[in-house]
Amino acid sequence: MRTAGLTDRPSTAIRVEGISKTFDTAAVLHDLSIDVRAGELLGLLGPSGSGKTTLLRIIAGLDAPDRGRILFGDDDATGLAVQERAVGFVFQHYALFKHMSVADNIAYGLNARRRAERPARAEIKRRVGDLLDLIRLSGFGDRYPSQLSGGQRQRVALARALAVEPRVLLLDEPFGALDAQVRKDLRRWLREIHDRTGQTTIFVTHDQDEALELSDRVAVLDRGRLEQVGTPDEVQEHPASATVMKFLGDHVEVEALAEGGRVLVRGRETPVAAPAGIIGPVKLYVRPWQLQLAEPEAAHLSGTVRSSYRSQGRQRIEVADDQGRVLAVEDFDGVRYPAGHPVGLRINGGHVFG
């Protein structure tokens, strides 16, 4: 349900309130707040060291915050022990129990319950069977983790987390340890599982493509602060800060001037509107596809072609501008430009931040 984030009044499943966390002397999270909506698939995106894994572990109860609260629905869960939180946590390296079969791994959470709350043996067996079907590993119940491929282990870890019917599913870099093709398949599959179960899910990743493809909403973290939360389209079309802009893909920074509500480059107007109240020299952030080869009289920038190549139906031209910087332009006019060819570049869009 891609539209989960757009329904009228989405209820809040998890509320993170003003969480701060310091490890030894290094601050990892600064006064971070975020609401996770029921049933959504939220991607926590950030570079390594941004605190995203720590946030996930704090939600799970694996780490304690120095300050702030975690609410599950309306209940304060800050003081709850990890066992009482009923979260499903999928560890980056899966943390499967090596000495237990796949079925025993999946059944672990049910078997760990007190006798009074433990389902009957037949019921556990049935649930394990259902989960094995769900992760498409029926018949693998008797195998051991060492006999599985990376992708299969990942799926077992997910089934193990789902077996306890968690309030929220937390995945730490779920595809980090897998190779490219398996990653792609598993991504699609995780999305399917989510759509089928409607399970509130938070996953951590440092891969923009992964976050943008998979999430209902993306939360971008940088150095322990929340930079922006929004749908993949929102964060891409309206990045809240230069950090978000930079982190979401290739870009060039262009010296520009804000004047009369417009952004000018070398005195020539661009289609980019200046943010209200900003006047004077600014930095204009431009994506490769927002640059276009142009005649000198219509160009904002000029330079010479360094190299040009085609890849997957697109042409990418690297242009060295007159300051010696290399700009990547994505264009497709069918012309193969030789290195050294002088070209003009036109800016068709971009972002300026206050």
Place this chain on the structure above:
Amino acid sequence: MVETPRRKRTFRRPSVIPGFGLSFGYTLTCLGLIVLLPLAGLVVKASGLGLSGIWDVATDPRVASALKLSFGVSALAALTASAFGFLVAWVLTRYRFPGRKLVDAAVDLPFALPTAVAGIALASLYAPDGLLGAPLARLGIQAAYTPVGIFIAMVFIGLPFAVRTVQPLIAEIDKEIEEASATLGATRFATLTRVVLPPLIPAVLTGFAMAFARGVGEYGSIIFIAGNLPYVSEIAPLLIVIKLSEFDYGGAAAIATIMLGISFLTLLAINLIQAWSRRRFGYV
């Protein structure tokens, strides 16, 4: 904003895993009662004598000769164990031959065989009428009841230390390094001496120090073969036992303190070697 004030603990990083207090407390209690308190008792006893008192005991001719014998022979034995230990470790890791695993297992024999058993076995082998003692006697070497016998026993117990410290490092040597050296024109001998051996030196030194420390303190496997003649083949640990049987607790404590001091210095040396190795080679 709601604040949950949390006491900042500096001693231990908070963790969700339970049982720290119990396991840590139990560990400290056992360590304190079994190890630290009794060792402190030794220090108390020795400090009662004062430095001059300890010096007096150490310079007593019989004690001095026992200490000299223990440390001197142990150094020689550790040297021998290191040399042969290196050879054994090299052969076991680099070559494949039938029975290799059996030979490898046999290296730990001195760890597993009780010292008293090793002691009487060595004594009977190297006695003048023993299997090895007789031919040695014909060569004019008397092994049993002389420092030679002590040397043999110390090599026996020191060998596993020498082998086991270098063996994992030899196993980790990257063959490509040797092949690179060969492609650059080095002879096999040059490759070994210039490329392969230098990084192993710290491990060899560590093995030497461990074998040395073990040899100095060893008792059971030595006393049967040593003959225990004062001034000739009487080792320092035996002298402690003799002092104790004479109820000279002070004398025993003094010798023990000297031996402890030396073994701590050896331990320190091992740590320094390993710190140097980490800096120089990036591993221990």
Place this chain on the structure above:
Amino acid sequence: MSEIFSPTFAPAARTEPVASEGTGTRVVLIGIAIAFLALFLVLPLIAVFTQALSKGLDAFLAAFREPDAWSAIRLTLTVAAIAVPFNVVFGLAASWAIAKFEFTGKSLLITLIDLPFSVSPVVSGLIYVLLFGSQGLFGGWLLNHGIQILFALPGIVLATVFVTFPFVARELIPLMQEQGSAEEEAALTLGASGLHAFRTVTLPNIRWGLLYSVLLCNARAMGEFGAVSVVSGHIRGLTNTIPLHVEILYNEYNFVAAFAVATLLAVLALITLVLKSILEWRFAGELAHGRAH
């Protein structure tokens, strides 16, 4: 071979890998190593058995008809039955505290746990004599209260615990450190209590390492001589362990009996070595690093 190279000038094909010594050197080195080990390590072991049987089977068996031999065997088993479980519990507690938590002074704690390894066995016994002996720190108090520690079971157990103190801990600490805490954390997120996680996740993960360390700890506990000799008082039939009984027989020139009783310990050593090797070959991945030969 390409025609460019004239066969007459082609060097003889090298069959040996570049990164090794020549066959001749190899054979000589292997020969020296095996001969050295045979002479220094294996021969003494064989000597134990040949000496024990040198006067025939009857003389060998006669050594075990002595009640003193049996009381020594009983005492050794009793001591090991106390010392080994004690060190298992200690080793589990110490490795749990050290491997699963971050705290200051950790490396000092590890050094202190290793301390008994660098203390001479005789000194290990001496420190208890200094505490509990008649002139010792607590000697007078113990005497007044009629508590016998030295020259009795408690002293022997204490000395044995001291010399075997690090065995279990130093195997389990690196093993648990290598394994990390992720599996325990996973168990906790799935609702397991700490004890349940320890029982179902930690223990199975360290079982082979634990068995390995118990083997070595037991071998040392049953075979310890120096430390026990100092605290036992050598009271025949009462405070003599097997190694001390061997010593007494040997010093009485009762060689056959001494070696006969010694075969018990030699067999124990052999069994220990075999089991240890099996563990190293089969479960190398589940023992602390550096154990895979």
